[in-house]
Amino acid sequence: MxxxxxxxxxxxxxxxxxxxxxxxxxxxxxxxxxxxxxxxxxxxxxxxxxxxxxxxxxxxxxxxxxxxxxxxxxxxxxxxxxxxxxxxxxDNTDKDAAEKKPFYMAAKTNLLYDAALVPNVGLEFYLGKGWSIGGNWMYAWLMSDTRHRYWRIYGGEFDIRKYFGRKAAEKPLQGHHLGVYAQGLTFDFETGGKGYLSDFSYGFGLEYGYSLPVAKRLNIDFGISVGYDGGKYKVYEPEDGCYVYKETKQRHWFGPTRAEISFVWLLGHGNENSKKGGTK
Structure with missing residues (x-):
């Protein structure tokens, strides 16, 4: 004061x-x-x-x-x-980490192709809003001239999918999916008798499946496809140590064209299931 x-x-x-x-x-x-x-x-x-x-x-x-x-x-x-x-x-390290966007992709192999002695590997990338694109490559080159046995095939498949349903809304790359696919391949199959050889075959159609989460980074994908398979192929038979050409045919097939039971390995930041059978 x-x-x-x-x-x-x-x-x-x-x-x-x-x-x-x-x-x-x-x-x-x-x-x-x-x-x-x-x-x-x-x-x-x-x-x-x-x-x-x-x-x-x-x-x-x-x-x-x-x-x-x-x-x-x-x-x-x-x-x-x-x-x-x-x-x-x-220092914006923590802020950048919090704002880092998740990235969803998957690597997979179709167990049905593997069981048919056709090793294969595929990749699938999530585009957003339930859409994804993917591709698959297969290759087998087994042969035994002495027994006239050939099991040779190589080619690829490409598909576009739309995931939908409750599971798909919880997390990408799981739940129901519909899509379209296209494939191209060459093959030579012979098991000791008549053989079939194609320089190029192709197919396309629709697919439906369901991708089920089973572990933190593992899904099992079940699927079935229907559509059209076409292409020319040659028929031959082994005779006197040679392979005798018989005829050329044109294949036209409408109906089921492929089946899928695939192991799906989830890759990318944030692409994890919270627990077995659940989503993050």
């Missing part, structure tokens, strides 16, 4: 008070941790010096016990910020 605080606030236009407020007072009070953006402060234009008459007037006011902060304090202590100035770098 002796007015010294008011005198200090008015000393040199308030600059001394502002300096102590910025550099000393915070350490004398309770505090809290605040993460803020630090920017360079542009100095304000210095206030004009007070005349001795103004200082005496302020002294007379404090002598009367006045402790109120002058209305011009906010104006005298205002600071200007230049948004174009450089700021302190911030």
């Amino acid at each position: 002796d007015g010294r605080k008011r005198q200090l606030m008015n000393l040199a236009g308030g600059r001394a008070w502002q300096y102590m407020k910025e550099n000393l007072f915070d350490s004398l009070r309770s505090g809290a941790l605040v993460v803020c953006e630090v920017e360079r402060i542009e100095r304000v234009k210095p206030e004009p010096e007070y005349t001795p008459a103004e200082v005496r007037q302020a002294t007379d006011m404090t002598a009367e016990g006045t402790e109120e902060t002058p209305a011009t304090e906010t104006e005298s202590t205002a600071t200007l910020y230049n948004k174009e100035d450089e700021t302190m770098p911030q």
Whole structure:
């Protein structure tokens, strides 16, 4: 109540008070941790010096016990910020990790092809909104001339799928799916008697399946396809150590064209099932 605080606030236009407020007072009070953006402060234009008459007037006011902060304090202590100035770098590692988008893809093999001694591998990529694209490659080159046995095939398949249903809504690449497919391949099959050789065969059609989650990163995909298979193939028979050409035929087949029971390995960030038989 002796007015010294008011005198200090008015000393040199308030600059001394502002300096102590910025550099000393915070350490004398309770505090809290605040993460803020630090920017360079542009100095304000210095206030004009007070005349001795103004200082005496302020002294007379404090002598009367006045402790109120002058209305011009906010104006005298205002600071200007230049948004174009450089700021302190911030560590956004946690933020970037939280905002990292999930990525869904899968590698798979059709166990039915494997059981038929045709090794195969496929990849499937999730495009969003239930849609995916995938491809599969198969290759087998088994032969025994002495027994006239050939089991050779290579080719690929391409499909586009749309997942739907409750499971598909919970997580991509699971649940019911419908799609279209196309395939192209070449083969030479002979098991000791009549043989069949095709330089190129093809097919296309519709597929339906269901992808069942069974482990954290494992699904089993069941599927059936119907459509058309076509292409020319040659018929031959082994005779006297040679392979005798018999005829060329054109295949036209409408109906079931392929079946699938595939192990599906889920790959990518966030592409996990929460538990066996469940979704994340």
